[in-house]
Amino acid sequence: MAHIENPDWRPARIVENRCVARGTYWITLEAADEKPAAYQPGHVLGLRLNRDGAEPLRHAYTVSWGEPAKRRFSHLYRVILDGRMTPLMGELEPGAAMDFHGPVHTPIVDEVDKKAKRIFGIATGTGLGPLYGYALQALAAGETRPVTLYTGMRARADLCFDAELKALAAKHSNLSHAFTLTKPDAAWRAAKGLTGRVDDALPPLLKKAGRLGEAHYHLVGNGAMVRLWRAALKAAGVPEKRVSVETFFNHRVEPTPSQIRSLAAKLGSS
Numbered sequence: 001m002a003h004i005e006n007p008d009w010r011p012a013r014i015v016e017n018r019c020v021a022r023g024t025y026w027i028t029l030e031a032a033d034e035k036p037a038a039y040q041p042g043h044v045l046g047l048r049l050n051r052d053g054a055e056p057l058r059h060a061y062t063v064s065w066g067e068p069a070k071r072r073f074s075h076l077y078r079v080i081l082d083g084r085m086t087p088l089m090g091e092l093e094p095g096a097a098m099d100f101h102g103p104v105h106t107p108i109v110d111e112v113d114k115k116a117k118r119i120f121g122i123a124t125g126t127g128l129g130p131l132y133g134y135a136l137q138a139l140a141a142g143e144t145r146p147v148t149l150y151t152g153m154r155a156r157a158d159l160c161f162d163a164e165l166k167a168l169a170a171k172h173s174n175l176s177h178a179f180t181l182t183k184p185d186a187a188w189r190a191a192k193g194l195t196g197r198v199d200d201a202l203p204p205l206l207k208k209a210g211r212l213g214e215a216h217y218h219l220v221g222n223g224a225m226v227r228l229w230r231a232a233l234k235a236a237g238v239p240e241k242r243v244s245v246e247t248f249f250n251h252r253v254e255p256t257p258s259q260i261r262s263l264a265a266k267l268g269s270s
Ligand SMILES: Cc1cc2nc3c(=O)[nH]c(=O)nc-3n(C[C@H](O)[C@H](O)[C@H](O)COP(=O)(O)OP(=O)(O)OC[C@H]3O[C@@H](n4cnc5c(N)ncnc54)[C@H](O)[C@@H]3O)c2cc1C
Pocket: 044, 059, 060, 061, 062, 063, 075, 076, 077, 078, 079, 080, 082, 083, 084, 085, 086, 087, 125, 126, 129, 247, 248, 249, 250
């Protein structure tokens, strides 16, 4: 948590911590003090895990969903097998304590350009969490523009919130979502699911949707994807205000000029 020094940590208790896909968990916390806890998808909180006789562990997590009236907030997180904090987090039971502080960053709903004609959320892995929450929030608030979520995952075992998003799309005809898998199985291929990295699978779909520069793009997850897409969208002529980002890891990975040119060429001009 480089953003905030000496944060004012607050106590919370875990309401739910359930596995929703291979190595992927949905955690809901409730503030255990008397203060308000009103957070929206895209806000970022610090979470801290205290350990007996050892230094506390802390990391940033993006809010996927907030319930201000209950002072609850949820995050989608990946258990990193050789990670320091997430393997311990994955074992926490309801009622266990964690600390939190924040928020920092801006809710996605406030980042999306009001004049854009369409909204694309592009995620890798657990970046889907805040996009899912954003879709729930925006559609409930009456968003009528087309909202399309694309998430890059490795394999079918990694998929989560597919049924929930399909149910949401059945209620809101302007929502659609799809996963693209880098390790698809035969059934996925037979069902004609998207395959390959987001850089390969998405450009033809984005082009088909209309002029590139008319849409807003929210990019979230692996920094390698986020930085490449932000640079390529810029190179393709999309105004900077039409791109918002959240990076979970690989913060320093710089795309090469040829990677940027290649993706920008696939995207075409705005
Ligand atoms: C602003 C911000 C928001 C974040 N929001 C989320 C979130 O909502 N959900 C979430 O799962 N993570 C999120 N992260 C990442 C999170 O803060 C931790 O870095 C992550 O949970 C790893 O913790 P760890 O101690 O287990 O691993 P560490 O021992 O710190 O090992 C970190 C290594 O794990 C890898 N890694 C980190 N995060 C991920 C990930 N999500 N998927 C795959 N590999 C990863 C990286 O290669 C990194 O080098 C966010 C990070 C930032 C900066």
